[in-house]
Amino acid sequence: MGMIGDAVSAIKATNVRHIALQAISLGMIVTSALIIWKGLMCFTGSESPVVVVLSGSMEPGFRRGDILFLHMSKAPIRAGEIVVFHVDGRDIPIVHRVIKVHERVETNEVEVLTKGDNNMGDDRVLYAHGQMWLQRHHIMGRAVGFLPYVGWVTIIMTEKPYIKYLLIGALGLLVITSKE
Incomplete structure (x- = not known):
């Protein structure tokens, strides 16, 4: 029973690490987009470049x-x-x-x-x-x-909000179910 328990613990730890890596990757993408946007604001001198x-x-x-x-x-x-x-x-x-x-x-x-x-x-x-x-x-x-x-x-995501939520849900599902 100890060997099975160790295997289950190892699988859980791997899944937690995998989810954490996915969350960090997503955070880096969002942060990069914000840095690019702020850089464009400085370069163009416009609050909305x-x-x-x-x-x-x-x-x-x-x-x-x-x-x-x-x-x-x-x-x-x-x-x-x-x-x-x-x-x-x-x-x-x-x-x-x-x-x-x-x-x-x-x-x-x-x-x-x-x-x-x-x-x-x-x-x-x-x-x-x-x-x-x-x-x-x-x-x-x-x-x-x-x-x-x-x-x-x-325009489509603004005028049809349910499409935005479908895309966000699909992206979330993709991140959760993706394997390395």
């Missing part, structure tokens, strides 16, 4: 599901640039083109008006109540590149 286009308001230039790469330099914002901005009271950032810029030299302030290429009117209806212009602190970054359609994974 990558965004997904969620609407068709910028078609045909950018389509729903495209991923945009952002950069925020100290250079002046100019009409014609595509920027990503946030509006007070809204969680989701907006990707639109700058159509007018007012610069106040004496105070070094900039006021910006935006519009979606595919929209009829400017974005004042999207801004906070009573707001007529965006200030520099609203601008999260300028679009400097994009990957078409790659963001659909994010």
